[in-house]
Amino acid sequence: MTTKLQFWGAAENVTGSLHHIITQNGKHIFLDCGLFQGRRQESIEKNKNFPIPAEAVDAIILSHAHLDHSGNLPGLVKQGFSGKIYATPATADLIKILLSDSAHLMKRDLEYLNKRRVSRGQEPIEPLYSQDDVEQTLELLVPVNYLTPTILFNEITFTFFDAGHILGSAITELKWKDAISDTETVLVFTGDLGRDHLPILKDPTYLHDADYIITESTYGGRLHDSIEKVGDDLAKIIKETVKHRGKIIIPAFSVGRTQEILYEIAQLKGKNLIPDIPIYLDSPMAIEATQIFNRHLECFDDETMAQLKAGKNPLFPPGVFFLKTTDESKELNEIDFPCMIISASGMCEGGRVVHHIANNCGRRENVILFVGYQGQHTLGRKIMDGADEITMFGETHRVNCRIEKILAFSAHADEQELISWLQHFNKKRLKKLFLVHGESEAQNLLIQSLNTSGFNQIHIGKQGEIIKLI
Numbered sequence: 111m112t113t114k115l116q117f118w119g120a121a122e123n124v125t126g127s128l129h130h131i132i133t134q135n136g137k138h139i140f141l142d143c144g145l146f147q148g149r150r151q152e153s154i155e156k157n158k159n160f161p162i163p164a165e166a167v168d169a170i171i172l173s174h175a176h177l178d179h180s181g182n183l184p185g186l187v188k189q190g191f192s193g194k195i196y197a198t199p200a201t202a203d204l205i206k207i208l209l210s211d212s213a214h215l216m217k218r219d220l221e222y223l224n225k226r227r228v229s230r231g232q233e234p235i236e237p238l239y240s241q242d243d244v245e246q247t248l249e250l251l252v253p254v255n256y257l258t259p260t261i262l263f264n265e266i267t268f269t270f271f272d273a274g275h276i277l278g279s280a281i282t283e284l285k286w287k288d289a290i291s292d293t294e295t296v297l298v299f300t301g302d303l304g305r306d307h308l309p310i311l312k313d314p315t316y317l318h319d320a321d322y323i324i325t326e327s328t329y330g331g332r333l334h335d336s337i338e339k340v341g342d343d344l345a346k347i348i349k350e351t352v353k354h355r356g357k358i359i360i361p362a363f364s365v366g367r368t369q370e371i372l373y374e375i376a377q378l379k380g381k382n383l384i385p386d387i388p389i390y391l392d393s394p395m396a397i398e399a400t401q402i403f404n405r406h407l408e409c410f411d412d413e414t415m416a417q418l419k420a421g422k423n424p425l426f427p428p429g430v431f432f433l434k435t436t437d438e439s440k441e442l443n444e445i446d447f448p449c450m451i452i453s454a455s456g457m458c459e460g461g462r463v464v465h466h467i468a469n470n471c472g473r474r475e476n477v478i479l480f481v482g483y484q485g486q487h488t489l490g491r492k493i494m495d496g497a498d499e500i501t502m503f504g505e506t507h508r509v510n511c512r513i514e515k516i517l518a519f520s521a522h523a524d525e526q527e528l529i530s531w532l533q534h535f536n537k538k539r540l541k542k543l544f545l546v547h548g549e550s551e552a553q554n555l556l557i558q559s560l561n562t563s564g565f566n567q568i569h570i571g572k573q574g575e576i577i578k579l580i
């Protein structure tokens with residue numbers, strides 16, 4: 111028996127990451143178990159469908175906490191999976207809040223629809239999973255530190271390395287020996303690969319030897335703005351807004367982007383580059399995530415550690431107030447002096463940030479500052495694209511405030527960064543480079559650039575396809 115790899119999720123698209131390893135002894139290991147995110151009905155059906163029955167899966171190795179990689183774990187558990195889920199300690203902590211939030215959103219999303227269905231005499235739609243399934247999932251977690259080889263089923267060894275993408279994100283290396291020839295095979299799975307010089311996190315680790323690499327390809331054909339400019343851009347927007355006595359509203363994802371903004375603010379404050387205005391972090395989930403960051407110093411880079419050692423925690427800069435209750439959040443409506451409000455959700459699809467936008471978008475002196483990707487058809491995208499009017503809570507609001515964006519924060523390597531990371535591998539040893547987690551257009555562009563960089567054995571993973579790893 112040879113070891114095999116089956117592509118399943120994030121094959122020719124970017125969501126629902128799941129790759130299925132079948133070992134020589136017939137054990138089934140999933141790399142990731144992500145949520146497919148798309149139209150409601152289609153997503154529910156796709157997410158219920160696994161390559162093998164849930165109870166036949168022996169173990170899961172999780173690359174990081176983002177829902178497109180972890181978000182279907184409770185779905186698998188609901189169907190009968192009871193094996194171990196291996197993840198770095200930070201990922202194990204982060205998925206606690208992310209999976210609970212996911213179950214909550216699924217329930218809320220169906221409430222209105224199900225009310226209508228029931229009134230029409232139709233069966234209600236059951237959410238993919240509930241909070242109970244999340245609780246069961248969390249019991250299966252086994253935290254594994256970076257750089258700690260772990261043997262599974264006496265035949266396969268995996269090791270996590272820093273991926274530099276979000277807190278706890280890992281590149282996974284799997285090694286096994288052929289039962290007959292005794293030769294060793296190495297498979298590397300990038301998960302989502304981050305970038306050098308992102309705030310807070312260590313840079314992605316360079317690896318050198320692999321027979322097979324499964325790599326993400328999200329930004330094939332594209333290059334990001336330089337991360338070094340972010341501080342200057344942020345300072346300029348803050349100074350300009352304070353001059354006009356306005357407020358700055360930043361919609362930001364609770365995990366990752368919020369902490370990066372806090373870090374940048376700490377740097378600007380430390381150098382006296384911005385006026386001393388109050389900054390409100392108005393999101394209970396973001397506050398919890400920031401506390402989790404603060405417990406995982408093993409993920410921090412040298413610059414962040416140096417600041418901590420000097421007694422300046424860049425995640426808790428002076429002048430930043432953490433607001434937990436809705437009363438505290440509502441009090442922000444009364445403020446008539448310049449301030450900054452960082453709040454979720456990142457694409458303005460719900461959460462407290464929508465209230466702040468409704469309260470502040472009508473005034474010329476205010477700014478809505480976007481610091482992350484805004485998906486199609488989201489409120490955030492409409493505002494970012496320059497809508498004159500927006501509807502929130504059944505009321506129409508004119509958008510008179512300024513709209514700004516800083517989009518250099520991407521947590522994914524762009525094409526050049528991905529290729530320069532791959533260049534560290536010994537090409538003579540590499541038998542195949544598999545592309546996953548990318549749209550077809552990005553993958554085709556990436557292949558062209560990889561070819562000119564000396565990579566030839568490239569294969570785009572297709573859902574259901576099984577490859578022998580000899």
Ligand SMILES: [Zn+2]
Nearest residue numbers: 174176275302
């Ligand atoms: Zn990710």
Ligand SMILES: [Zn+2]
Nearest residue numbers: 176178179302
């Ligand atoms: Zn992803």
